[in-house]
Amino acid sequence: MSILAVAKDQFSDLLRRRYLLVIFIGALAIIGMWVGYLALMKSLFPAMQQGAQDAATKGMTEMMIGGLQVALHAIIGSIGVLLALGLMCFSVTSEVSKGTVRMILSRPVRRYEFFIGKWLGCVCIVGVYTLLVGTMVCTYTYYSFGRLLPVIPLSIAMLFLKAITVGSIGMALAMWLRPIVALLVAYLAAAETFLFIAGFMHGIAKSVMHTLFYALPSYKAFDLYTGIMNGTIMSGAEIAYRVAYAVLIWALMLIAGASLFQRRDLA
């Protein structure tokens, strides 16, 4: 009950924030610009028009669609991740610095309930963002190309999982580090970062980087760029694995974050 009350309050609070409105409108504007760009390309290359049936034109069209979709997904995905990180890293800490947390925790609310409630409120906001941009991307894809490959909505759903995963890591880290540092660490401390760094290293340093690669969560698991390019969809088992992976990280981060918050002095 308390979790839902805190989540609802967090959701309502965030919906009133002007910066959030700017982010939402910005993301939709980017999609709009992409639609405009594609319309321009279509007028320049009439072969891209719907109905072109020969193999060469079809291939070019597919590649164009794929390329644009990947770029678009990368942009809206990055915005989603930064949005989730920003909201989650500052959600609890801003209540602590403003002092409102003490008013809430003077009620029979357990700290973990407050923490999970805040997380849930942020998840809902990121959900609204995903729903908005996802609906727009799917609608534009359907009306521009006359069909909607299943990989597009799936990719958007994966972007949501990725955003919440990175945000949850940031939120847990913010209980230990300064929120802005937590945000940066959560964004950069992905497994892939250390694989990339390992490429420049040798010996023990390389082994350490490889160990970190296996120990840290992978964000790449949620990027379906190849699928978007090829128009192929992954198997149900692969989807289930990714969902389970995300939920496991969320659970671990919520436990870690709530434990750190429990031990914290709210002076």
Place this chain on the structure above:
Amino acid sequence: MTSIIELDHLTKSFKGRGRKVETTAVNDLSFSVEQGEIFGFLGPNGAGKTTTLYTLLGFLHPSSGGGSVFGLPFGDPEGLRRIGYLPEYVNLHEYYTPDGMLNYYARLSGLDPVEARARASYVLERLGIADVCNKRISKFSKGMIQRLGLAQAVLGNPDLLFLDEPTSSLDPVGRKDVKDLLLELKAQGKTVVISSHILSDIESLCDRVAIIRKGRLVKTGKLDELLSTGSGVRITTDKLPTDAVNEIQQLGGVVIGSDTVFAIELPDREKEYDVIGILRKHGCPLISVAEQKSSLEDYFFDIMKGEETK
């Protein structure tokens, strides 16, 4: 009397930057608060009053020692269910209206929605903010926010109230309203712990007080007893011949007065009946005999001075 709050050698230290310097905000504090009393918590700025309240509410973890509230550990949700809290700086979510905010706090407290609505209407009315219940909190004055803070504190009809500077932002009318409310709560058997700098409020409301300085307990006890400690008697009459004045002065009494009213101050009660005898002998009517009390303010400053010289 049942103890509702027990503090047992409570100590709270904070680690500074680099975790090398440690500040002790509360040092070996022990006292108890009984059910149904209004308990004043006094001390200069930085004495550790707010730190103690935060620890009692579970916001801070004790460094050593401990205690209980309603026999439960600090911050236990079962205990918090029976507690109302008004912080020194009332920080509310400004996008709410008073109705919305009280509804939110009622949900957090697990109150029944119907009961919560009735209580919210009552407390808003009682604290004089019912007519602005649809206005955004961001538009509220400091005094109105203070009243609203108090409204959320008493919303769940708590058995115990922690009030940190409850009248600091209020005008005289608001202060009177709050004092009346607290006396009403006391009459209902509620326990109130007030931390305040406004000593006249403490003096007019509290049954017992604890005075702390630099985190240490300096004095605790019933207000009447503390203020009468070391004080004498004041006898008033409207007639005092010179012979009587001389006799009284021989007994160590000090006569202050005009032509119409005379006050005789005795440093202790030993000579009280001797002076009354002198007045009778000279046919002087006795208007009053009262224990000479220092004000809480005088007492507080004396205590603080005494501590400084230690």
